[in-house]
Amino acid sequence: MSERFSPEVAQVLRDHGWFEGRRVAEPTSQAVQIVCGYVGRAGERHQPFPAVVEALNEFGGLYVTQDGAGRDLARRPFAIDPTMAAATPETLADFGRVIGARLFPLGIEGDYQAILAMDEHGRVFSLDHAGEWHLGDSVEEALTTLVTGRQPARVRDDGTW
Template sequence: ALRAHTSPAGHRHAVFPAAVEAWAEFGALHITASAPGRQIAPAAIRIDPLHGLHLARTLGDLGRALETEVAPLGAEGDEQAVLAIDTEGRVFSIDHTGDWFLGQDIDEALTTLVTGAQPARLSSPPA
């Protein structure tokens, strides 16, 4: 569905090995934290790339800013934020307040979200 979807403005999703591997391993995963967070409230997580289906332009813009490709990964909370993954496997969250770096890989990102660790706001590409 992602590969075939084109937005009304002609934007398409990037599909690449790191995203496909994450979807295959964690697809349909739903996690709800049961304890308070360390710095912020822990987030419920749903791994399902279709949560970002209509965000091809937004994810494309993030990819250009990071000088990479970015694909949808899932959602945080009740879709308050979309989760995205880049070609290197780094994971990001995009919400109405900004773009956030969650981790160098999906395991680190899930830990950040479930434990309520404060993610880093993107102001430049992560190292």
């Protein structure tokens, strides 16, 4: 059993290909290269940083299929694949200015209903049509929020939650 996750969360992640010590460095490197190739209208570009590379090395390529009731919200499928949210340099640059940190795409939630992104401090956010949500201060907290259907904190206009 993982001490980083509750038994429930660890089991869901294991059922979808994760295991303690998992490393997918080569696919992560390729995905980061693809994502960094996207350029926004004003020249915005995604720039990787250690926290996101570390998270992708361990969790990249996980496609979690789930549904049903969660603790607070319905559980939705999600994918940890930054290439699925690569065309977001403008969106993440704008949100980065709000929270005062650079962001890099982690993947998507639902059927492309939300972008998952990590900031340079390791915090994870979900951006959808209704706003921006703080999923956790770490990838572990964010995965727990996503797997359990826990209500994330709404990010306010001043960048706090």
